[in-house]
Amino acid sequence: MRMLRQAMILLSREVESLFFSPITYGVLTLGLIFNGLSFYISLNDSGGNVGMAVRTFFGGSMLFWVVMVFLPPIFTMRLFAEERRSGTLEMLLTAPVAELEVVLSKFLAGLLFTLSLWLPSLLYVAIVKSYGAIPDLGSLFTSYLGVTLLASVFTAAGLFASSLTSNQLMAAALATVFNLLLYVIPALSLFTENEVVERFFTELWIYRHFYDSFAKGLLDGGHVAFYVVLTSVFLFWTMRVLESQRWR
Amino acid sequence: MISVRNLTKRFGEFVAVDRVEFEVEAGEVMGFLGPNGAGKTTTLRILTGYLPATSGTVLVNGKDVLRESLQVRRLLGYLPEQVPLYLDMRVEEYLRFRGLLKGIPRKEIQRRVGEAVESCGLVPMTRRIVGQLSKGYRQRVGLADALVSRPKILILDEPTGGLDPHQRKEVLELIKQLAEQHTILLSSHVLAEVETISDRVMIIQQGKLLTIGRPHELADQLQEAPRIQLEVRCDETRAETVIRGTLGEQLEAIEFETVSDEWIRVRLQTGGDEDFRAPINEAFVKEGLGVRELIRQAFTLEELFLRITAQSAQEAVR
Numbered sequence: 001m002r003m004l005r006q007a008m009i010l011l012s013r014e015v016e017s018l019f020f021s022p023i024t025y026g027v028l029t030l031g032l033i034f035n036g037l038s039f040y041i042s043l044n045d046s047g048g049n050v051g052m053a054v055r056t057f058f059g060g061s062m063l064f065w066v067v068m069v070f071l072p073p074i075f076t077m078r079l080f081a082e083e084r085r086s087g088t089l090e091m092l093l094t095a096p097v098a099e100l101e102v103v104l105s106k107f108l109a110g111l112l113f114t115l116s117l118w119l120p121s122l123l124y125v126a127i128v129k130s131y132g133a134i135p136d137l138g139s140l141f142t143s144y145l146g147v148t149l150l151a152s153v154f155t156a157a158g159l160f161a162s163s164l165t166s167n168q169l170m171a172a173a174l175a176t177v178f179n180l181l182l183y184v185i186p187a188l189s190l191f192t193e194n195e196v197v198e199r200f201f202t203e204l205w206i207y208r209h210f211y212d213s214f215a216k217g218l219l220d221g222g223h224v225a226f227y228v229v230l231t232s233v234f235l236f237w238t239m240r241v242l243e244s245q246r247w248r
Numbered sequence: 249m250i251s252v253r254n255l256t257k258r259f260g261e262f263v264a265v266d267r268v269e270f271e272v273e274a275g276e277v278m279g280f281l282g283p284n285g286a287g288k289t290t291t292l293r294i295l296t297g298y299l300p301a302t303s304g305t306v307l308v309n310g311k312d313v314l315r316e317s318l319q320v321r322r323l324l325g326y327l328p329e330q331v332p333l334y335l336d337m338r339v340e341e342y343l344r345f346r347g348l349l350k351g352i353p354r355k356e357i358q359r360r361v362g363e364a365v366e367s368c369g370l371v372p373m374t375r376r377i378v379g380q381l382s383k384g385y386r387q388r389v390g391l392a393d394a395l396v397s398r399p400k401i402l403i404l405d406e407p408t409g410g411l412d413p414h415q416r417k418e419v420l421e422l423i424k425q426l427a428e429q430h431t432i433l434l435s436s437h438v439l440a441e442v443e444t445i446s447d448r449v450m451i452i453q454q455g456k457l458l459t460i461g462r463p464h465e466l467a468d469q470l471q472e473a474p475r476i477q478l479e480v481r482c483d484e485t486r487a488e489t490v491i492r493g494t495l496g497e498q499l500e501a502i503e504f505e506t507v508s509d510e511w512i513r514v515r516l517q518t519g520g521d522e523d524f525r526a527p528i529n530e531a532f533v534k535e536g537l538g539v540r541e542l543i544r545q546a547f548t549l550e551e552l553f554l555r556i557t558a559q560s561a562q563e564a565v566r
Contacts, residue, residue, distance in 0.1 A: 002351065006348075006349060006351075009345065009348045009349050010349070013334075013345055017334075017336060020336065086332055086335070087328070087330050087332030088332040088333065088334060089332075090293075090298055090328050090332060091326075091328065091332055091333075091346075091393075093297075093298055094296045094297060094298050094321060094324070094326050094328075095321065095346070095349050095350055096318050096321040096322040096349075096350055096351060097349060098318060
């Protein structure tokens with residue numbers, strides 16, 4: 001109970017400070033533009049097939065990945081880097097709060113804002129509906145679930161990057177590199193003949209786990225687990241960095 | 249309340265804290281003195297659980313700072329040297345946040361923040377943004393933060409650092425008041441400040457604890473033989489002959505200063521506790537030389553502090 005309470009206090013502080021940051025609104029605007037374009041393109045290409053349009057919008061279009069890969073790092077960059085730079089990390093880590101609470105609350109704050117990039121897309125559903133086309137609710141639900149899981153991975157990666165440095169720009173750059181690596185790693189499979197290695201890289205492909213499953217309206221425990229594990233790994237590393245910082 | 253045993257902290261090859269041992273009793277105000285870079289901040293950071301020790305143990309209220317870190321942190325109010333604060337928050341908002349974080353129940357938070365604000369003289373500043381406050385007020389916000397949860401122990405790292413003399417005085421007054429309800433460990437590199445408010449003082453230099461004790465005991469303990477200062481009417485050679493004739497081997501150091509055409513001032517240092525004023529006076533009178541001042545001076549604690557820290561710095565260089 002105590003832990004939950006403290007996590008909530010930390011979370012509201014993080015959300016507040018992101019909410020009052022002008023950069024946040026720049027990122028949200030960019031997200032709005034990209035997603036709007038993406039929606040327009042998806043509709044145009046689908047030739048009136050709403051199911052098809054939903055699939056293109058969620059993961060099929062390049063712009064979806066631009067929003068996913070490049071924007072979260074800007075939300076997450078300051079989360080630890082700024083505390084480290086200003087020295088407030090010392091205040092935070094000497095308060096009676098566990099590292100886990102600190103990491104989780106910062107992660108959730110970042111995730112909330114990353115998800116808010118996708119909030120306006122709910123309007124698109126309403127627009128499509130108003131023209132009489134009914135999108136499949138099941139696949140819509142799994143798509144948004146997929147977006148949430150995907151955003152978790154990229155937010156956690158960004159948080160980890162932020163914990164490594166005291167420079168926000170460095171944190172953002174690092175997070176972008178992590179995210180790009182996660183996205184392009186399967187390309188490595190092109191360079192190998194070995195089937196096992198190829199399989200390994202394909203399995204790690206964050207795109208495949210999304211496009212083959214959630215975007216199709218399929219809910220598969222394996223794919224869900226893939227994202228959850230990946231997110232946990234990054235959060236775990238972040239905690240280790242915080243702990244190791246005590247050893248320096 | 250705080251028990252430090254054989255505490256050592258290395259950063260690579262550099263030994264920041266070297267086998268330090270001390271105890272702070274409940275209700276006591278302990279002054280932690282040393283020149284900059286002596287290892288004060290490192291020691292305090294270990295006490296708060298922010299840094300781990302390389303070896304040795306630190307118990308706070310019987311609990312290990314690393315293994316029972318959370319319980320220890322609940323007992324502590326800590327003011328770090330640079331007073332890092334969230335600059336974008338308002339004073340009251342910041343203290344509320346910190347208070348809740350430290351586990352003050354929501355229904356009490358208003359009152360507790362009010363008390364902290366009151367006792368730190370921040371009442372007119374509650375609505376101000378922390379980033380716009382002067383260094384002195386930020387220091388007070390840091391102090392208010394340290395004591396908002398009414399911790400048993402306050403650890404204050406250079407609480408008067410970077411303040412003007414007036415602000416220093418106010419902060420020291422405040423600490424003096426707080427001493428009635430808290431165990432306090434405060435660091436400083438200015439002895440005069442700590443001397444007046446501390447029950448005991450310890451001095452650290454190059455990571456090593458040089459001495460620990462009550463301020464006046466410390467002066468006795470560190471006291472070297474007092475100096476003698478006199479003004480006589482003669483030249484330097486003559487004065488030295490007379491003094492050497494009287495003291496012989498006991499004379500350890502002597503220096504001269506011209507006061508006027510006729511008078512010179514002599515400062516000398518003898519070994520042992522014996523008071524040589526009378527023999528010296530007699531010797532000069534016998535020679536028919538005028539003596540118009542003869543004083544025996546003890547070192548002030550400040551001078552002693554400067555001397556021992558300078559000495560051990562020289563030893564370290566050698």
